[in-house]
Structures are given as C-alpha cells and as structure tokens.
Amino acid sequence: MNLQSTSETRSDWTTVREATFDFLRSVGVDTFFGNPGSTELPMLDRWPSDIRYVLALQEASVVGMADGYARATGKAAFVNLHSAAGLGHSLGNVFTAYKNRAPMVIIAGQQSRDLLLNQPFLGATDAPSFPKPYVKYSIEPARPEDVPAAIAQAYRIAMQRPWGPTFVSVPVDDWAARCRRVRDREISIDTAPDPSLIEKAAAMLLGAKAPVLVVGPEVDEEDAGRALVGLAERMNIPVLAAPFAARVVFPEDHPLFAGFLPAAPEKVSEALEKYDAVGVIGAPVFTYHVSGQSRLVESDISLFHLTTDHLTAASAPLGLSILGSLKFSIPALAALLPETINPAGSMKSPPKSPKVVKEITPAYFFYCLGKLWAPGMVMIEESPSTRPIMQDFVRIREWGGFYTMSSGGLGYGLPGAVGLGLARPEQKIVCVIGDGSFMYSPQALWTAIQHNVNLTVLVLNNGGYGAMRSFSRTLQVQDVPGIDVQGLDFLHLAKSMGCPAQRVRTSAELEDALRKNLESTGPRLLEVVVDPEVHILY
Secondary structure: OOOOOHHHHHHOEEEHHHHHHHHHHHOOOOEEEEOOOHHHHHHHOOOOOOOEEEEOOOHHHHHHHHHHHHHHHOOOEEEEEOOOHHHHHHHHHHHHHHHHOOOEEEEEEEOOHHHHHHOOOOOOOOHHHOOOOOOOOEEOOOOHHHHHHHHHHHHHHHOOOOOOEEEEEEEHHHOOOEEEOOOOOOOOOOOOOOHHHHHHHHHHHHOOOOEEEEEOOHHHHOOOHHHHHHHHHHHOOOEEEOOOOOEOOOOOOOOOEEEEOOOOHHHHHHHHOOOOEEEEEOOOOOOOOOOOOOHHHHOOOEEEEEEOOHHHHHHOOOOEEEEOOHHHHHHHHHOOOOOOOOOOOOOOOOOOOOOOOOEEOHHHHHHHHHHHOOOOOEEEEEOHHHHHHHHHHOOOOOOOOEEOOOOOOOOOHHHHHHHHHHHOOOOOEEEEEEHHHHOOOOOHHHHHHHOOOOEEEEEEEOOEOHHHHHHHHHOOOOOOOOOEOOOOOHHHHHHHOOOOEEEEOEHHHHHHHHHHHHHOOOOEEEEEEEOOOOOOOO
C-alpha cells in the first residue's frame, strides 16, 4: 500500500472554513451574495479580501441578485443565508432561480450539532427538505469534515445541464473542524446528443414544405445564438419565440424573426397549424398559462425537440425529444441540411407609431423606449401585463440583451437587475418594472447604490396589479379585491436609499426624461405614471 509522507498528510489537512474558501478560489469565485445571521458568523470571520461580499437587505433580494449574476456570467453564484427563517424568506426567488435555470449554491447556517436534538432557537428541522423540490441537490452533511466536499458537489451539480440552484446546510460549529482539502478535479458539463436522432430531426426538416423553428432561452444560456442564426439562415425559414421565453431567443430585427408565441394552447395551435414541421429548440413543448385544448396533439404535424432539460423532454406531449447540449446539437443538425430549403421573406412588420395623448399610455412609453434603445443596453423586465406591448416596440437585437423571470413569481426583477449590473459593470442595465412588482423587493435599490451599479429603473405606475386586471377581464370575473395599489411614493422610496429619482406624468415630458436617465451612469429611478388601461395578455 502506498502511504503519503507525514508532511504531505499534514499539509492536506486544514479547517472546514479554509478548505471551503480554497475550493471557492479554485473555481474562480470572486463574489458572494448574502444576508448573514449568527449561525454563519464563523464562516464570515475575517472575510477574505479577494472575495467581494454583496449585502442585500432581505433574503429574497439576495437570491434574486445571485440569479441575475449567475445568468449573466454563466457561472454558479454563491449565496449566504441565515438558518430556517432566512432561507424561508428567500424561497419565492429560489423557485424563480429553479425555473430560470440559474446555477447557484446556497449555503445556510444551522444551529450547533450538540443542540439539534432539543429543538433549539434558530434550529432548522430537517433543513435539507425545506427548499425542495426547487433545488437540484440538498444536504446537511453527516460529519463536519464532509462540508467542503458537499459544497464542491453542490457546485458541480448546479453547473450540470440544466443549470439550477443547490443547497447546503452547515451547523455553526462545523467551520472550525479539521478536514481534508477538496482535491482539484474537472467534470464535463455539456453532453452531445444521439447522432441517429439528429438524423431523424434533419429528415423531418428535409421532408417538410413549410417548416418553422420555435426557440427558447436555452439558446442564449448556452451561448449557441450564432449557431442558431446560422441554422435558420441555412434553412431560410421563420423563427418564433417560445411562450414566456425568459431570455432573448433570436435577433428581433432579423428578417426571419416571426414574433412571439402566446402562452395559450389554442393560440399556439393556430400559429403553428400552417406549418408541417416544427423544430422546438431550447424550450418546453409548450409553456401555457391558461387552460385550453391543443389541436397539435391530435394533428399529424412533425415535431422534434432539442433540449438539455430531461424534465421538459419527458413531459412533451408530442414529437421527438433529443437530449444534449445545444452547442453540439444545433451545429450537428445544420451539418445535415442543404442551404435554402424553403424561401422566406421578412416575417415581422415594423410597429406603427401609437396615438399620442396627454396621459402616458404603455404603448407610447415603449415606443419612446424603443427609439432610444442603444447597442450594449441590457433589459430586465418584470411588468407582465405590458410585455406584449413591449415586444411590439422594443426590438432586442443582441444576445444577452434581455432577461425576465420564468416562474411568474414577482420580486425577482429589481434584485435580478442589480445582479446583472454587478456582473456587467461596463453595460447599462435597464429594469422595466411594474409598481406592484417593485414593492416585492424595493430594498435591492440600496445594494445598487452601495456598489454604484449602472442601473436605470423604470417604474411603470398604473396604480395596481395590471396582470390581475387583465386576467379579470379574460376570465370574466368582477369586483376582485386586492388589485388597486394607491398612495405609493416611489420618489421618496428611492431617495430614502440614496438613489436619484424623477417622476413623469405626461407624454410631453416622457422622451426627454427617458433619454436623460438612459444616458446617465450609476443607479437612477424614473417613475412613469401610465394610464391604467386593461391589457389582454393572450
């Protein structure tokens, strides 16, 4: 048996805390997001100067910032939360991170091991179960010396496709225990598709007279955008954005871009029935928000599905699902196709100028924003009732240029924008957010000020929850309580946290105010009082 020398054996041992920080550095971690508590103090003791600690004032904001940072960088974000209640505060945005496919390692404190049998103050009962099922991996290590290896495993699982959050609960007394260092190792995160199934997908396209692509956020996530554009141009067929795509899926000024699919079964069927072959790339088949009957399931349409997500592959109601990284599957498919299968012209007509009245309509707001939109700007949006209008007037042309939440849960947009700004300090981040959405995580603005994030927040104030107004009309329900939100002063809220703020009420003052706020640097807030007209979502 081969034995190490005594000196080698000793050098391989350290404390749980030091072994953890050694591992973090080995995978390039330079930023940590957190809201600390007493059960995390031994980890935070003498915090290293080479890792930036980003404080947020509430745990949902912590996770939202980490989510935005992870999606912008393509690297797992690390999060520090407090035991039990702290994790509980964050769970809405943990769910969003899971749906957003944001790689993340959440480390939460736990009471001392010697107290856990007696239901101590701040003790988390069955801590690993608390964030399930919306984490890919969850553990409270059985032994203190296993903590660094568990964190390393959580990181590797978070970075496996599909990306997502993981969770490690660490008792407060574990950080000083002795343990072995985590050995450096590599693990692949991308897998290739089955070549024989790619051949079947190619055959569907080759045999089609009217093919179409429906594309989702995995393309941008995997940096496969150029390959996708090459595939579409090689085939010369239209590209539709999948319902609720939470990232840019195709340059929206490209002549092959045909618009956005709504999240309703009948509407999706209506849009796709004129095609005889559908390639769904990097999206579920399909995401719906309202009930209804899909005629596609009963049709003889050919459909194939490229994805890294085994759950969306398993749940697809029709078609051939092919698992594998898009960076491999898209080029492999393109290589089997001749150029120009089907001629196609410009698919999406430019928007018409909206009617201008004294009050600011959402259409006029987005028309002005679209006019002023410049290369390098990045939008994060959380105003779901106006999203179809935004898509009409603001054309996102650049990969990595648009983000929203995939979960439908509010409270992600503002902290997500701060995380994006921390990841991309050289770019202007624009957060378009409703008044109701803003109030879920307003304290994220404080963090933006502390780090001087280059962020413009555009608050669309329609005096309530616009999406609820829309669905009330769609579902034909009346006199619903809890929709109107009056009396909020966003200027004073922003200024109380040190953020410059301005309010506009009329169309005449809008464009100039927008221009000044978009051209400024650092955090700023512009409240836009808009006409509370009802918008039909689907």
